[in-house]
Amino acid sequence: MDRRTFIKTGAGAGIIAASGGLSAPALSQGAAAKTLRFVPQANLANFDPIWGTQYVVRNAAALVWDTLYGVDSTLTPQRQMVESEEVSADGRTWTFKLRPGLKFHDGSPVLAKDCVQSLIRWSFRDPMGLMIKAIQEEIVAIDDRSFRWKLTKPYPKMLLALGKNNAPCTFIMPERIARTDPFQQISEYIGSGPMKFVRNEWVPGARAVFEKFADYVPRSEPASWLAGGKRMLVDRIEWVIMPDPATASAALQNGEIDWWENPIADLVPVLRRNRNIRVDIGDPLGNIGAFRLNHLHPPFNDVRARRAILMALDQEEFMRAIVGSDDSLWKPLPGFFTPGTPLYTEEGGEILKGRRDIEGAKRLLAESGYKGEPVTMVVAQDQPVTKAQGDVANELLKRIGMNVDFVATDWGTTGQRRALKTPPAQGGWNIFFSWHAGADCTNPAGYTAIRANGDRAWFGWPDVPAVETEVTAWFEAKNLAEEKAAIARLNKAALDNVVFVPPGFFLTYTAWRSNVTGITKGPLPFFWDVAKA
Amino acid sequence: MLVYVVRRILATIPVMAVVALFVFSLLYIAPGDPAAVIAGDQATPEDVEKIRRSLGLDRPFLIRFGEWVWQIVRFDLGTSIFTGLPVTQLIAQRIEPTLSLMVVTLIIAVTIAVPMGVLAAWKAGTLIDRTIMAFAVFGFSVPVFVVGYILAYIFALELDWLPVQGYTPIARGIWPWFQNLILPAIALGMVYIALIARITRATMLEVLQQDYIRTARAKGLSQRAVLFLHALKNAAVPIITVIGIGVALLIGGAVVTESVFAIPGLGRLTVDAILRRDYPVIQGLVLLFSFVYVLVNLAVDLVYTIVDPRIRY
Numbered sequence: 028m029d030r031r032t033f034i035k036t037g038a039g040a041g042i043i044a045a046s047g048g049l050s051a052p053a054l055s056q057g058a059a060a061k062t063l064r065f066v067p068q069a070n071l072a073n074f075d076p077i078w079g080t081q082y083v084v085r086n087a088a089a090l091v092w093d094t095l096y097g098v099d100s101t102l103t104p105q106r107q108m109v110e111s112e113e114v115s116a117d118g119r120t121w122t123f124k125l126r127p128g129l130k131f132h133d134g135s136p137v138l139a140k141d142c143v144q145s146l147i148r149w150s151f152r153d154p155m156g157l158m159i160k161a162i163q164e165e166i167v168a169i170d171d172r173s174f175r176w177k178l179t180k181p182y183p184k185m186l187l188a189l190g191k192n193n194a195p196c197t198f199i200m201p202e203r204i205a206r207t208d209p210f211q212q213i214s215e216y217i218g219s220g221p222m223k224f225v226r227n228e229w230v231p232g233a234r235a236v237f238e239k240f241a242d243y244v245p246r247s248e249p250a251s252w253l254a255g256g257k258r259m260l261v262d263r264i265e266w267v268i269m270p271d272p273a274t275a276s277a278a279l280q281n282g283e284i285d286w287w288e289n290p291i292a293d294l295v296p297v298l299r300r301n302r303n304i305r306v307d308i309g310d311p312l313g314n315i316g317a318f319r320l321n322h323l324h325p326p327f328n329d330v331r332a333r334r335a336i337l338m339a340l341d342q343e344e345f346m347r348a349i350v351g352s353d354d355s356l357w358k359p360l361p362g363f364f365t366p367g368t369p370l371y372t373e374e375g376g377e378i379l380k381g382r383r384d385i386e387g388a389k390r391l392l393a394e395s396g397y398k399g400e401p402v403t404m405v406v407a408q409d410q411p412v413t414k415a416q417g418d419v420a421n422e423l424l425k426r427i428g429m430n431v432d433f434v435a436t437d438w439g440t441t442g443q444r445r446a447l448k449t450p451p452a453q454g455g456w457n458i459f460f461s462w463h464a465g466a467d468c469t470n471p472a473g474y475t476a477i478r479a480n481g482d483r484a485w486f487g488w489p490d491v492p493a494v495e496t497e498v499t500a501w502f503e504a505k506n507l508a509e510e511k512a513a514i515a516r517l518n519k520a521a522l523d524n525v526v527f528v529p530p531g532f533f534l535t536y537t538a539w540r541s542n543v544t545g546i547t548k549g550p551l552p553f554f555w556d557v558a559k560a
Numbered sequence: 561m562l563v564y565v566v567r568r569i570l571a572t573i574p575v576m577a578v579v580a581l582f583v584f585s586l587l588y589i590a591p592g593d594p595a596a597v598i599a600g601d602q603a604t605p606e607d608v609e610k611i612r613r614s615l616g617l618d619r620p621f622l623i624r625f626g627e628w629v630w631q632i633v634r635f636d637l638g639t640s641i642f643t644g645l646p647v648t649q650l651i652a653q654r655i656e657p658t659l660s661l662m663v664v665t666l667i668i669a670v671t672i673a674v675p676m677g678v679l680a681a682w683k684a685g686t687l688i689d690r691t692i693m694a695f696a697v698f699g700f701s702v703p704v705f706v707v708g709y710i711l712a713y714i715f716a717l718e719l720d721w722l723p724v725q726g727y728t729p730i731a732r733g734i735w736p737w738f739q740n741l742i743l744p745a746i747a748l749g750m751v752y753i754a755l756i757a758r759i760t761r762a763t764m765l766e767v768l769q770q771d772y773i774r775t776a777r778a779k780g781l782s783q784r785a786v787l788f789l790h791a792l793k794n795a796a797v798p799i800i801t802v803i804g805i806g807v808a809l810l811i812g813g814a815v816v817t818e819s820v821f822a823i824p825g826l827g828r829l830t831v832d833a834i835l836r837r838d839y840p841v842i843q844g845l846v847l848l849f850s851f852v853y854v855l856v857n858l859a860v861d862l863v864y865t866i867v868d869p870r871i872r873y
Contacts, residue, residue, distance in 0.1 A: 070832060072642040072643060072832070072836060073598070073642045073643055073644065075644075078598070078611075079598050079599070079600060079642075080599065080600035080603060081600045081601075082600075152607065194600060208614070210610045210611055210613075210614040211614055212644045214644055230653050230654070230824050231640075231642070231643040231645065231650065231832075232824065232828055232829055232832045233653075233654075233822075233824030233828070234824065267726070267822065268822075268824075269725065269822045270819050270822075270828065270831075270832075271819050271820055271822070273709060273820075274712070274724060274725050274819075274820055274821065274822050275822075277712055277713070277716060277717055277724040277725070278724045278725050278726075278822070280717060281716055281717060281720070281723070281724050283723060283724055283725060283726065409835065436591070437592070437835065438597075438835070439591075439592035439593065439594075439596075439597060439835060439836065439837050440591040440592045442592070442593050442596030442597055442608075443591055443592050443593030443596055444591065445596075446593070446596060446605050446608055446609075461601055463601075475603075475604065483604065483606070485604065486605065
């Protein structure tokens with residue numbers, strides 16, 4: 028007996044009679060086919076993709092705001108809002124011309140001044156934006172459709188900066204909104220992307236709704252990640268926030284949702300058994316674990332103590348703790364860059380390969396002067412990836428003779444504590460764990476964690492001039508061969524000095540109902556070309 | 561009576577003031593940093609610090625507390641750090657699902673638990689009594705989320721009678737509203753049913769030993785009249801007290817139930833706010849829950865006067 032039969036028969040009759048009859052369904056069948064119900068990876072708690080750089084905000088923002096350029100599936104930036112660009116012979120002046128007919132969701136045309144102000148706001152918050160701002164002479168609108176960016180020296184990675192997919196992206200907003208302080212949140216969500224944000228239906232923590240923007244003009248090329256024609260085949264997308272994976276799994280099996288962005292590995296076998304559900308790798312660029320050491324304080328202010336961990340670390344143990352027994356979900360990573368991408372290298376990675384040397388690690392640790400002092404390991408228990416890494420690392424460090432002070436806490440506390448530079452005994456830390464989207468680790472542009480510029484580096488504050496030299500070399504590289512050479516040297520320098528410990532590379536699944544078509548693998552969920560029967 | 565009610569309502573003000581000070585102080589000393597969460601994992605320490613400053617989180621305790629109190633006296637609970645929306649708006653968005661869940665749970669629980677407790681007392685020592693008490697132990701022992709998953713598996717996935725998750729506003733019809741609440745209300749109500757059933761049984765057992773019950777039976781009254789008109793009425797005060805206390809259980813249980821059944825209520829808002837350290841939202845919610853609890857206690861006290869005319873204020 029199904030629900031409808033139950034309702035029609037006596038069991039449901041009493042309740043229905045008492046309620047005054049069965050209400051009409053909220054959506055007719057046709058409307059339901061045009062509404063895609065999607066469970067995102069996290070709650071859309073705010074909606075300013077420049078102010079808040081969480082991945083979930085970037086993913087939603089890609090529906091609402093368009094970008095000047097967008098990377099395609101080969102990680103090459105392609106024109107998106109831009110019709111053409113010119114760069115001067117000396118490489119210092121870029122002139123961009125917008126496509127005709129672009130409109131914001133409030134009906135106003137997209138003008139060059141909107142782009143200028145949006146880029147100014149973005150440049151305060153993005154690492155590449157900050158680099159461009161540092162060499163900026165001027166950025167001005169020439170006319171309604173053209174603007175010029177004049178620099179004091181060439182910046183070969185300009186198009187990548189404008190089209191990259193790691194947050195914050197160069198989302199274009201109306202000038203009046205883009206004038207908002209980059210460290211304050213915007214309060215209007217007007218973009219020129221293929222979907223409009225339905226603000227009055229937004230219930231943070233529960234639901235976000237997007238409706239098709241009728242005046243959107245897609246490019247003529249086929250869609251490829253953030254590039255090409257973003258053709259919307261559904262009229263409405265409802266993001267339903269489900270904090271409980273078991274509930275999301277049941278809802279997908281029951282047809283109450285259409286697409287679940289990141290099912291946990293434990294539930295995938297259940298989903299695979301359902302013939303109405305498709306399961307596949309969501310993002311081929313995956314994720315890279317991060318075992319972060321504090322370079323400011325003993326014992327990890329000594330490179331020998333840091334290298335001792337690399338000698339002993341077994342990436343398989345870390346990865347199995349994260350993804351379970353599914354071998355298709357992880358790869359060893361003797362380096363820092365995303366496997367399968369053009370700049371991937373294993374240069375200098377021998378220390379992470381082969382049989383693990385626990386005794387050698389103990390000796391190296393002793394040489395570093397470590398004498399059993401407590402090592403404060405901050406482990407966020409509410410994030411499965413950090414918890415798994417912390418549990419394995421705890422055992423590993425004990426095996427090589429370290430005295431671990433295991434601090435089990437939540438992600439909010441980790442976020443605060445990792446920013447403290449004080450010694451561990453005074454509230455600071457020695458180790459914490461995180462992970463980075465593989466899309467951010469394809470090159471140094473948005474890879475904050477690989478930087479080793481001391482006080483300005485990411486948490487742990489590594490100070491390795493050799494790494495920074497190679498980062499600069501990559502930014503200045505004129506072709507792929509030069510880029511590859513710079514990244515190989517960078518990878519070696521970063522491993523020799525252990526900027527951080529890479530515990531491995533892992534992937535996650537995505538799952539959808541079989542009546543949904545057009546889902547592509549990528550670093551974020553792309554909704555263009557997705558249809559529902 | 562009216563004077564008593566007004567006095568009790570006025571007495572909530574110092575209670576709320578103490579709660580406000582306590583909550584604010586606790587959040588101030590609690591570890592965690594909303595700026596770090598907002599900035600995202602790739603942000604630099606400088607970015608985090610700039611966001612912290614822009615949110616005013618670097619200012620001294622007394623200034624922040626003073627500003628918040630000033631907002632409260634103007635009936636303004638402030639603005640969420642994360643969403644930029646007023647806390648009152650966030651609460652208003654979420655209050656209907658939670659209120660619906662609590663009311664339906666309360667109705668289901670009382671409707672089931674009181675007759676169960678009366679029956680167990682009437683049949684004390686029999687298999688019926690032991691079965692009911694075994695059910696009560698089960699209700700106490702099994703966590704809400706386990707009951708929730710089992711119910712969802714059976715009635716949603718296997719039988720396809722009810723939805724797995726979600727909430728439909730009552731404005732869209734009684735049945736769509738009710739069908740989303742059946743499973744969560746049963747899951748949440750289990751512990752409540754167990755509690756009320758046990759207290760009802762215990763109180764009824766005591767009352768059933770009284771002389772006036774023997775007199776009522778000697779007069780030839782029916783068993784139903786003895787149990788429900790004479791015994792239950794006299795046993796009502798402790799039962800009502802437990803129902804009142806149980807509202808706190810419901811508030812706590814709603815947090816888990818709303819997560820398991822993806823109901824966009826105040827419980828989930830609370831958890832989300834705590835995990836992100838959204839201080840204005842946490843403070844607003846704790847004040848609201850405290851106020852509700854004070855009101856429920858007042859309502860319980862007033863109901864005493866109805867069920868027991870000897871009680872006067």
